[in-house]
Structures are given as structure tokens and as C-alpha cells.
Amino acid sequence: MAVPAGVDQAGRCIELSYVDAVHERRRRPLRDCVTGRFEDVDPVRTFRWSRGERHFPGWYWSATTGRHVGFESWLERDRLLLMDFDPSVVGIGSQPFWLHWHDGERERRHAPDYFVRRADGSAVVVDVRADDRIEPKDAEAFEVTRLLCAQAGWRFERLGVPDAVLLANVRWLSRYRHPRCLHPPAAARLREVFAAPGPLMVGAEAAGDRLATLPVLFHLLWLQELSAEDMAAELLGPHTIVHLTDGVDR
Structure with a gap:
């Protein structure tokens, strides 16, 4: 035109x-x-x-x-x-x-x-x-x-309409987007745990009480300091492989 x-x-x-x-x-x-x-x-x-x-x-x-x-x-x-x-x-x-x-x-x-x-x-x-x-x-x-x-x-x-799986995952993580979800000691432990890729729930438990660490883990995923495999292909779950994002210091 x-x-x-x-x-x-x-x-x-x-x-x-x-x-x-x-x-x-x-x-x-x-x-x-x-x-x-x-x-x-x-x-x-x-x-x-x-x-x-x-x-x-x-x-x-x-x-x-x-x-x-x-x-x-x-x-x-x-x-x-x-x-x-x-x-x-x-x-x-x-x-x-x-x-x-x-x-x-x-x-x-x-x-x-x-x-x-x-x-x-x-x-x-x-x-x-x-x-x-x-x-x-x-x-x-x-x-x-x-x-x-x-x-x-x-x-x-x-x-237009976004990918449904990616949107569902980001919508879940958005519940933990507020800075109040960041607890520095737990975040440091999670960065250490996920320096080597591993399952989401196993890593959360390795970093401490999962009720305390999961909100921090999801906040770090929102910040993309941690990355989850196949965010556009599979819904986040206990067995999702999580790792420290390239370029993020431990």
C-alpha cells in the first residue's frame, strides 16, 4: 500500500x-x-x-x-x-x-x-x-x-494469538514476578544447584524446604536467570529440566 x-x-x-x-x-x-x-x-x-x-x-x-x-x-x-x-x-x-x-x-x-x-x-x-x-x-x-x-x-x-503452551508457562511464572518473591539466600542456593541441569522439583528440594524455595525458583525463571527446557513445547512440571542461564554468574 x-x-x-x-x-x-x-x-x-x-x-x-x-x-x-x-x-x-x-x-x-x-x-x-x-x-x-x-x-x-x-x-x-x-x-x-x-x-x-x-x-x-x-x-x-x-x-x-x-x-x-x-x-x-x-x-x-x-x-x-x-x-x-x-x-x-x-x-x-x-x-x-x-x-x-x-x-x-x-x-x-x-x-x-x-x-x-x-x-x-x-x-x-x-x-x-x-x-x-x-x-x-x-x-x-x-x-x-x-x-x-x-x-x-x-x-x-x-x-496475533500466542503459542498456548508458552503462554500457559509464562502465565504461571507471572504469579511470582513481583520482587517480593526474591529471597537472596534461597536464590543463591538455587543458582548453585542448577549450575548443573536437573529436574525442577529435585533441585528445589536440594536447595532447602521446597515450600520456601519454589516461589524463589519460579521468580528466577521469570527473571530468566534460570532457564527451563522446552518452555514452548511442554508445561512446567516436577520433571522439567532447569539450568542456570548462560552468562548468569553463580
Whole structure:
């Protein structure tokens, strides 16, 4: 798809509207926003709950950001959880801005679902939609968003339904994502035990009382200081092989 009529490659006529750090609404040309920290802004849309609604909006506490990040559906929540688990992600903002453009007949706008900052400083604009729920107007908005994000030096991704096994494992580990689950003495023992690969439950018991060590073990798996074999192929269980992640000191 070509860039829409009325929008040129220099970014003129393309604008972003967003909520700034003092909670004021701003609207500026895209070319003036390329260095913006949109992972930190407030959402441009309100997350509303009402009876009979098909969508399930809510707030998810992110271990990456240390604050709540909004979602508008279970699928968005699932993708948010996986982004929170990704060690290359250092910032996540939901509904970060409205992207405005002109299609040659009228002004159009689209609010992407997430703005993600990666550890290397790069940015990714994310829309979440299942493959079988993309209408023609959605496909057009996603493609225009991809083209316009490229002008800003941002990558664009449209994410669908994630792998069910990986999601189930990460969802389980997310219960232990809060830093309160880290007990340094138990963590040190677990790192020593799993310096050599071994079964999850055997290692937990070798490190001490398993009721005390299991929450710490799951927290280290969430942090990816420990790794589990075949996270995308098998559900975590007592016999899952766990080992110290390469590059992590004992």
C-alpha cells in the first residue's frame, strides 16, 4: 500500500496526539515526536468497564515498568504478559497516542495498542489482533501505521494469538514476578544447584524446604536467570529440566 494521499515521505500532515507528562493533551507533527518516550505517557483512551461488553479491559502490573499497564481484551493482556517476560523489553506504554493522517478524502486516526522500548534503545509500535478478526478497515489501518512508523524510525508489529503452551508457562511464572518473591539466600542456593541441569522439583528440594524455595525458583525463571527446557513445547512440571542461564554468574 502506498502512503495515503496528502501524506508525504517527510512526514508532513502526519500528526500524533498524546497526553504529556503534566497530563495535558498535545498534538504535534510526527517528525517532532520521533524521540518521544511514549512508553511513559498516559493512555489516550479510557479503559471502561460495562456490563454486557464483549471486551474485557483491565490493568496489569508490569514487573518491567513497576506500574500498571492497561489492556482492552484478554488477547492484549496475554501479549502484554509476554512482553513483560521478554528481557529485551525495558518499557511498555498502552494506547500511547493517536496517529492522524489524511486518506485523500478525510482525516483518519488510529491508536496503536502498545509502544515498546527495547534495551538497545529502539522502539516498536504494537497492535494486537487475532488473524481471523482483521476486517479490511483494520488491515488498512495496520498497514498505514506500519508505513508511518517507518518514517519515525520505529518498527511496527501486528501480533496475533500466542503459542498456548508458552503462554500457559509464562502465565504461571507471572504469579511470582513481583520482587517480593526474591529471597537472596534461597536464590543463591538455587543458582548453585542448577549450575548443573536437573529436574525442577529435585533441585528445589536440594536447595532447602521446597515450600520456601519454589516461589524463589519460579521468580528466577521469570527473571530468566534460570532457564527451563522446552518452555514452548511442554508445561512446567516436577520433571522439567532447569539450568542456570548462560552468562548468569553463580
